[in-house]
Structures are given as C-alpha cells and as structure tokens.
Amino acid sequence: MDGAVVERLRALHPETTASLLATEAEAAASTDPSILQLCHHRLAHMLGGEVSSPATAVDPAKLAALDSWWDSPLFTDAERAHLAFTEQYVLSVGSISDADVDKLLEFGSPRQVYDFVNALFVMDQVQRLEMVARVVL
Amino acid sequence: MSSSEAGSAPRIALPGGHSRPDWGTPLDDLLADYARAAVRARTVDPYITEIVRLRCAQTHDCRRCAALRATDAVAAGVDEAVVDKIRRWQQSDLPPAAKAALRLADAMILYPGDAGPDLREELRRHFTEEQIAEICLDVVKWSRQKVYVAFRTEAPTWDGLAGVSFDADGNAHPGAPLQTAAATS
Numbered sequence: 001m002d003g004a005v006v007e008r009l010r011a012l013h014p015e016t017t018a019s020l021l022a023t024e025a026e027a028a029a030s031t032d033p034s035i036l037q038l039c040h041h042r043l044a045h046m047l048g049g050e051v052s053s054p055a056t057a058v059d060p061a062k063l064a065a066l067d068s069w070w071d072s073p074l075f076t077d078a079e080r081a082h083l084a085f086t087e088q089y090v091l092s093v094g095s096i097s098d099a100d101v102d103k104l105l106e107f108g109s110p111r112q113v114y115d116f117v118n119a120l121f122v123m124d125q126v127q128r129l130e131m132v133a134r135v136v137l
Numbered sequence: 138m139s140s141s142e143a144g145s146a147p148r149i150a151l152p153g154g155h156s157r158p159d160w161g162t163p164l165d166d167l168l169a170d171y172a173r174a175a176v177r178a179r180t181v182d183p184y185i186t187e188i189v190r191l192r193c194a195q196t197h198d199c200r201r202c203a204a205l206r207a208t209d210a211v212a213a214g215v216d217e218a219v220v221d222k223i224r225r226w227q228q229s230d231l232p233p234a235a236k237a238a239l240r241l242a243d244a245m246i247l248y249p250g251d252a253g254p255d256l257r258e259e260l261r262r263h264f265t266e267e268q269i270a271e272i273c274l275d276v277v278k279w280s281r282q283k284v285y286v287a288f289r290t291e292a293p294t295w296d297g298l299a300g301v302s303f304d305a306d307g308n309a310h311p312g313a314p315l316q317t318a319a320a321t322s
Binding site for chain 1: 148149150159160162163164165167168170171174175177178197198241244245246249250251252253254256257260266267269270271273274276277280281283284286287288
C-alpha cells in the first residue's frame, strides 16, 4: 500500500492498519504471485488507479499489453481465465457465475482457487482504500 | 443479475461443510483478526456503521449480511424503512451525515476513481478524520463478503432477519430472529 496513505491511516487507527498490512503481506504470499500481480494491475486500471508497488513477478511486456489481454498472444489460458474472473469480480461480484468459477477450477484445485480469490479480495480492497483515503484523509 | 436469478448453491466445497463461509486458511485467520480490530474501533455511531454495512451487503448481493441487523443500530433507529432508503439514498430523506457516509461507501465500493475534494469537504462537515478513516476501514471489513458471494457460500442458516451484536473483542454474536414488518411479511 502507498506509504503516505499507510502513515495517515496508522496515525488514526494504528491497530486496524497494522492488521490490514499483515493481510496484504499474507495475501501476496498465498497464491501465484505472477497471476495475482497481473490481476492487481488489471483491477487498478479498471478502477482508474495505479498499483503503488512494482510488479516484480510479471514480464513487463505483459504489463504493457494488459489492457488488451483478451487478444494479445502474450497471455496463457490460465492468465486469461484469472483476468476474466478479476474483471467480473471488480464489476459485479454478485454476477459471477458457476461457469466463471469452473473456469478457474480448470487451472487449479479448489484450495488454490480459494486462495487466489481471497488474495484478490485483499488487493482489490487495498487498491480501493488507497485511492479513496488519499483524497478524503 | 442477483442471487435470486443466478445459481446460488456453493461453488466449492469448504472443509467446514459450510458451517462457516471460509476455508480456515492463514489468510482467513488474519482477515478475522482485521475484522475484529475494525469492529473495536468505535468512533462512529452505530447508526452510521450499520447503514454502511447494509450498503455493502446490498451492493455485493450478500444474502447473509443482508439478513442481519446490528442490535445496537436497531436501537438507534435503523428500522426497515431506513434499510429501504439505503437502496436509493441519494433521493432519500436520510440525514445529511448518513448520506455523506453512504457517498463515501459508494466511492469505496463502486467508484474509487471519482473520489474528489468535494467528497472530502462533505465528509468533514459531519465527521472527524478519525471517523472518516474508520468508515473506510469498515468498508474493507464488510466487503469480505465479496469472497463468500463469489463462491456463494454466504447463504444464511436462518429464515428472515436475525440480530447480531459484537463483544468488546470485536467478535460477532448472531442473535435471535428479529420480528420486523419485513421479516414477518
């Protein structure tokens, strides 16, 4: 999370902020970092923001092509499935379908899919918090 | 499309057999710690906290959260008429502080890129910075439901509405069914 936002939140709610940072670290370690970072960047673009930390696990060429992932040859089928899920998750989580989850299950076990969605949740929320807190606090 | 139209059976089998909506992973445990910490921060009054929680539930289509009512908020005036107004809060006669809190919630949930100085100005007319930060951190906490909704593991295990209270440590304690017009109709 952006350092300036962290410091502002920490000054106001130190315990909750420390707990959130612990979840962010665990989320990053709990699933495939290259796919999570790709999806984090994609959701940040969709929300109108940028990711504050570098994407160390992602090929820069893929990051550059991320806004056209659906027709770029750089992305694997697994990456496409996770990016498609991410877009639906960001736009309307209530509209995710059985097929959306089944598509992820083609590329991982139920536990791996759960870990990915849980980590995606953390990155999505941190991104939103960062963008809004930077303005309102 | 909402849960009433989409398939709403669980999409993965959880180790706990759906007695709890998560898997019980280390990240789940840390998120539970976060949730308790967020609940323990009580600079915002129960009415505001509850309408923000319900806005998250409505927007994310969380059946479990939408079927709960915080008992301290019910005592503070969050009745079913208020719950209905949250759906169209911009056109409602909810108090200005409530509308400001819901505008902040929507910025977090729906349009973070649209947050601007005018939102900050509106919020500062009603809340301290500590309270604004608490509402933001609460939205993160309540949005935990997005994982449960994605897997549709969030079906309530009760009919109608139930009360919920939080102890001093931040643990949630679901309570008895509530007798309200919405619950009994």
